Amino acid sequence: xxxxxxxxxxxxxxxxxxxxxxxxxxxxxxxxxxxxxxxxxxxxxxxxxxxxxxxxxxxxxxxxxxxxxxxxxxxxxxxxxxxxxxxxxxxxxxxxxxxxxxxxxxxxxxxxxxxxxxxxxxxxxxxxxxxxxxxxxxxxxxxxxxxxxxx
Numbered sequence: 001x002x003x004x005x006x007x008x009x010x011x012x013x014x015x016x017x018x019x020x021x022x023x024x025x026x027x028x029x030x031x032x033x034x035x036x037x038x039x040x041x042x043x044x045x046x047x048x049x050x051x052x053x054x055x056x057x058x059x060x061x062x063x064x065x066x067x068x069x070x071x072x073x074x075x076x077x078x079x080x081x082x083x084x085x086x087x088x089x090x091x092x093x094x095x096x097x098x099x100x101x102x103x104x105x106x107x108x109x110x111x112x113x114x115x116x117x118x119x120x121x122x123x124x125x126x127x128x129x130x131x132x133x134x135x136x137x138x139x140x141x142x143x144x145x146x147x148x149x150x151x
Contacts, residue, residue, distance in 0.1 A: 003035075003042075004032075004035045004036070004039055004046075004050075005046075006045050006046050006049060009036075009039065009046060009049035009050060009053065010049055012026065012032075012053055013049055013052050013053050013056070016053060016056045016057065017052075017056050020060065020061070023056065023057055023059075023060035023061070023064055024060065024061060024063070024064065026053075026057065027057050027060055027061070027063060027064030027067045027068070028063070028067065030067065030070075030071070033067055033068065033070075033071040033073070034071055036050045036053055036054060036071075036073075037050075037054075037071045037072065037073050037076045038076075040054075040073075040076045040077065040080050040096075041076070041079075041080060044088070044089060044091075044092050047080070047092055047095070047096075048091055048092055048095040051077070051092075051095035051096050051098065051099040052095055052098070052099075054068060054073050054077070054099045054102070054103070055095075055098045055099045055101075055102040055103075056102075058099070058102035058103045058105075058106045059102055059106060062110065062127050065103075065106050065107070065110070065127065065131075066127045066130065068103065069127075069130050069131070069134055073099075073103065074100075074103050074134050074137070074138060075137075077096055077099050077100050077103070078100070078137075078138065080096060081096050081097075081100065084096075100138075103134075104135070104138055107131040107134055107135050107138075108135065110127060110128055110131045111128060111131050111132055111135065
């Protein structure tokens, strides 16, 4: 497995933030996206940079969001958050929270009314079904029978 360095991630993060063409290019690179998602389970500094990149790509085009879903970024973020412990730095928690929020908001914008009421027409995108599945996963509620009763 190829490993991506913190310096590479920082360089990529700085190039994609606010740059739609860079977002489009990196979102089309499936190998890079896989490395970025895998980096979410690495050391704290690498995890933070990877989460920032995923956040930025989430606010890109529908194609970028589709690529993130195919790379299962939302699964990796949820899994990583579920494994947080008390020694994880606040900056790591914040980066993952932003990444989860970015993906969730972008998916919701595809499915529901746009924040300002002027959405692009996403009605015929095949991504809409994938977005619905991903949002259902993120907001999945466990059946009550699995929770112990607390008195």
